[in-house]
Amino acid sequence: MNDEITGFQCTIALDAMGGDFAPRNEVIAAVEAFNEFPEVRILLVGREKEILNALTENNLSFPKENIINADEVITMSEVPTVAIRTKKNSSIVVGANLVRDKVAHAFVSAGNTGAVMAASTLIIGRIKGVGRPAIGAEFPTSTGAVCSLYDVGASVDSKPNHLFEYAILGSIYAREINGIANPKVGLLSVGEEDNKGNELVFAAQKLLKESNLNYIGNVEGRDVLNGKADIIVCDGYVGNIILKFGESVLTFLKGKIKSYANEGFLNKLKALVVKNVLKVALKDMDYQTHGGVPLLGINGITIIGHGSSSPLAIKNMILKAKKMHEINLIQKFEDELSKYGN
Amino acid sequence: MNDEITGFQCTIALDAMGGDFAPRNEVIAAVEAFNEFPEVRILLVGREKEILNALTENNLSFPKENIINADEVITMSEVPTVAIRTKKNSSIVVGANLVRDKVAHAFVSAGNTGAVMAASTLIIGRIKGVGRPAIGAEFPTSTGAVCSLYDVGASVDSKPNHLFEYAILGSIYAREINGIANPKVGLLSVGEEDNKGNELVFAAQKLLKESNLNYIGNVEGRDVLNGKADIIVCDGYVGNIILKFGESVLTFLKGKIKSYANEGFLNKLKALVVKNVLKVALKDMDYQTHGGVPLLGINGITIIGHGSSSPLAIKNMILKAKKMHEINLIQKFEDELSKYGN
Numbered sequence: 001m002n003d004e005i006t007g008f009q010c011t012i013a014l015d016a017m018g019g020d021f022a023p024r025n026e027v028i029a030a031v032e033a034f035n036e037f038p039e040v041r042i043l044l045v046g047r048e049k050e051i052l053n054a055l056t057e058n059n060l061s062f063p064k065e066n067i068i069n070a071d072e073v074i075t076m077s078e079v080p081t082v083a084i085r086t087k088k089n090s091s092i093v094v095g096a097n098l099v100r101d102k103v104a105h106a107f108v109s110a111g112n113t114g115a116v117m118a119a120s121t122l123i124i125g126r127i128k129g130v131g132r133p134a135i136g137a138e139f140p141t142s143t144g145a146v147c148s149l150y151d152v153g154a155s156v157d158s159k160p161n162h163l164f165e166y167a168i169l170g171s172i173y174a175r176e177i178n179g180i181a182n183p184k185v186g187l188l189s190v191g192e193e194d195n196k197g198n199e200l201v202f203a204a205q206k207l208l209k210e211s212n213l214n215y216i217g218n219v220e221g222r223d224v225l226n227g228k229a230d231i232i233v234c235d236g237y238v239g240n241i242i243l244k245f246g247e248s249v250l251t252f253l254k255g256k257i258k259s260y261a262n263e264g265f266l267n268k269l270k271a272l273v274v275k276n277v278l279k280v281a282l283k284d285m286d287y288q289t290h291g292g293v294p295l296l297g298i299n300g301i302t303i304i305g306h307g308s309s310s311p312l313a314i315k316n317m318i319l320k321a322k323k324m325h326e327i328n329l330i331q332k333f334e335d336e337l338s339k340y341g342n
Numbered sequence: 343m344n345d346e347i348t349g350f351q352c353t354i355a356l357d358a359m360g361g362d363f364a365p366r367n368e369v370i371a372a373v374e375a376f377n378e379f380p381e382v383r384i385l386l387v388g389r390e391k392e393i394l395n396a397l398t399e400n401n402l403s404f405p406k407e408n409i410i411n412a413d414e415v416i417t418m419s420e421v422p423t424v425a426i427r428t429k430k431n432s433s434i435v436v437g438a439n440l441v442r443d444k445v446a447h448a449f450v451s452a453g454n455t456g457a458v459m460a461a462s463t464l465i466i467g468r469i470k471g472v473g474r475p476a477i478g479a480e481f482p483t484s485t486g487a488v489c490s491l492y493d494v495g496a497s498v499d500s501k502p503n504h505l506f507e508y509a510i511l512g513s514i515y516a517r518e519i520n521g522i523a524n525p526k527v528g529l530l531s532v533g534e535e536d537n538k539g540n541e542l543v544f545a546a547q548k549l550l551k552e553s554n555l556n557y558i559g560n561v562e563g564r565d566v567l568n569g570k571a572d573i574i575v576c577d578g579y580v581g582n583i584i585l586k587f588g589e590s591v592l593t594f595l596k597g598k599i600k601s602y603a604n605e606g607f608l609n610k611l612k613a614l615v616v617k618n619v620l621k622v623a624l625k626d627m628d629y630q631t632h633g634g635v636p637l638l639g640i641n642g643i644t645i646i647g648h649g650s651s652s653p654l655a656i657k658n659m660i661l662k663a664k665k666m667h668e669i670n671l672i673q674k675f676e677d678e679l680s681k682y683g684n
Contacts, residue, residue, distance in 0.1 A: 190583065221584060237539075241563035
């Protein structure tokens with residue numbers, strides 16, 4: 001890496017055109033991170049003119065040499081593989097190129113998730129021994145801990161060895177980033193007993209049992225939120241459905257409380273109390289605090305954020321990338337995977 | 343059927359040893375149903391002595407000739423297939439035999455779900471053209487409607503034609519029992535577009551598109567609760583995980599509100615308001631009102647209830663079985679399936 005050349009500990013390429021409020025939120029986050037962490041060099045990747053406008057509009061200043069122009073934008077609705085092939089000068093492709101070319105240590109984006117995944121996988125490439133990269137979703141639990149579910153949609157039709165790789169990568173991430181000494185790994189199934197499951201579960205059980213991971217056996221749908229496991233592995237199809245279902249529960253709840261509030265003045269007052277209490281009681285569920293999630297298995301750092309990411313969420317994504325770089329996480333992944341002859 | 347012989351419109355075998363509070367809740371439900379619906383004959387299946395004791399303890403009377411003695415009990419923790427093979431005189435096996443032998447039109451149980459499924463499948467048998475029976479879970483939606491998810495655990499590793507059968511059976515059930523004229527059928531996937539999905543989804547899409555069902559295409563995890571579809575079909579492994587995850591969200595929420603309440607007197611008061619509001623706002627989620635769910639695809643009526651079913655829930659299960667019998671639902675299933683040359 002080029003740390004000696006730049007004089008910075010860490011260089012992060014930030015997709016300025018990514019989120020729903022781009023480039024505004026990205027620009028604000030970049031300036032804040034730039035001021036707070038002088039050891040980090042941030043490269044704002046996107047349409048230079050729009051970035052400069054956003055800086056002016058928000059009365060902010062940012063070194064012009066750290067703006068990397070990229071004229072094209074991949075929108076949220078574009079087909080990822082097509083978009084990254086046809087829009088070579090998009091912020092997502094240019095950002096991934098910066099990591100591949102070792103100009104940046106990490107790529108951070110709140111843009112089209114599929115495109116960021118595709119660009120990371122195809123341009124930066126996978127770590128040796130990784131069949132498929134994985135995205136983890138962090139669920140709050142009743143014990144106050146976090147349960148990370150892998151994979152939540154980087155791929156579908158995961159094979160047993162992919163689940164095993166998710167468990168290895170997830171365990172290292174939980175230990176090194178979330179500070180969990182000996183992370184408990186559960187395998188998502190329809191019952192706790194070993195004989196409950198589908199073909200994928202039975203084959204993955206074998207690999208997990210023979211590993212040196214802290215494998216606790218099958219876990220069920222109800223165990224995602226109860227703190228039984230620190231990491232739960234499953235097929236990306238299943239994980240994606242749980243993630244989206246889980247997000248919708250809050251929407252559903254809010255809708256029901258709103259209907260209740262509309263049934264009279266007293267109800268309105270009570271609903272206000274409910275809103276306030278839930279805001280405090282469910283504060284762990286605010287994804288803005290977590291920032292984005294890493295795409296694990298890539299031979300470089302990629303952090304993917306929610307389209308509606310706030311400046312705070314984006315700043316936290318930058319911090320996450322910084323931490324991953326500082327502890328040399330990719331090397332740790334590679335070392336551990338090589339032990340399994342992957 | 344023996345309607346002419348018994349003089350009753352409908353005969354229902356009720357597993358008296360099924361739920362967590364058996365035989366108490368079952369006996370209370372049976373007596374209530376017996377008094378309210380004189381056209382229905384209820385057979386209480388289980389240990390005669392315990393049933394008679396429960397009647398005495400609750401000051402209830404029930405015709406002794408309607409108690410069918412079955413000495414053995416299959417507990418919740420037993421392995422279903424082993425249990426129904428070794429406990430031939432259990433209430434579950436005897437209850438299923440009554441339907442097979444056309445003594446009863448329906449079997450209702452809040453006992454070991456796996457054992458009820460296995461007994462129904464192996465003893466009563468499947469409808470011609472059904473590869474695998476399915477259990478549906480009814481989710482409340484933000485529009486006030488109900489969304490039924492098939493399958494939630496009758497089997498795993500469902501094949502495309504099984505998903506297709508779930509859609510056929512579920513559509514008829516939604517129309518005939520829930521009164522939805524032209525039920526919308528969604529296929530659970532990781533994106534709305536046809537090209538988003540796994541191998542199972544792509545193969546099932548083809549069958550659903552060619553059918554005369556009201557197929558609306560792929561739906562996502564977030565669509566279970568938003569009323570987009572009346573029926574959503576998926577692999578039993580996935581459905582089971584969503585169902586259990588969904589149930590756990592309420593437990594998680596209650597835990598968080600409890601923790602909040604413990605942080606001072608004012609919090610306690612506010613939490614009380616929350617509890618009351620949620621009780622009203624989420625009243626649709628009380629499964630006691632729904633009663634149990636049918637095991638669809640069986641050549642007879644089987645209703646499976648939650649282990650903790652109250653007398654009201656069990657009475658509603660009896661009512662559901664009665665309705666299914668009255669409209670000749672099994673015959674309707676058979677007729678529709680035969681159109682597809684199944």
